Amino acid sequence: MKEIKIEEKEVSKYTRRSWLAFVNLFVLSGAGIAGWRGLSTQPLDGGILGGIPTPLRKGLETNEKLFRSTFNNLKLIKEYPKSEAAKKVRVNGAVGLEEASFEPTQWTLDLQKADNKSQSITLVELKKLPKTEIIYNFKCIEGWSQISWWGGVRFVDFCNHFxxxxxAQMQYVGMCTPDQEYYVGIDRESALHPQTILAYEMNGKPLIAEHDAPLRLIIPIKYGVKSLKRIGSIYFDNEKPSDYWAERGYDYYIGH
Known part of the structure; x- marks a missing residue:
């Protein structure tokens, strides 16, 4: 059998590389731990954007500015044929839907205007506007998605009609449930996107209680947490409205 000889220089070379790799790993791990400890001791950002250390929130706000600066109102989310829509749409989340006394037949939408006046709008009035349908892949921030079919009024048509x-020139739109337990803030561009609708139908039929009757938001360019269920009121502001999940440390923009 032929003897395999390893030169001492080669052994020395491999040993040196191993030590360098170990030292680099040790240094980087130490830097990561120190960075995390430093970050975890930073003050939490307060107000409507509370929940995470200030440096992280600033990073998320930088991302929001970037996304908004490159937003294209003509860029549409992919749509699907009705045959691909889920027959049984997943129910997820009940915050803002637990008011025992809520009666869908008595529901009206409270529209708050810039002049501090408000207007009550019924579902009958909304249904007189042109109906828009969208079948798209609803994405949840928890990691699941489902193709679903919705029908209702485009938000831009809603603004024009009323x-x-x-x-609509203000920077943000705020929405909340009738009990005010769940609420979202949406940037103007996304709210006025042509695929954003105030939905009153699912799979061609009126929304039922477990799917947030009588009206909910469907905003395909955002993750599902922004698609507010059971809309009770809508208002506009140049400052960021309160947002349920942003207060708990999530990204405010939360687009995809």
């Missing part, structure tokens, strides 16, 4: 020209 003369919200001044309001």
């Amino acid at each position: 003369g919200l020209n001044k309001e």
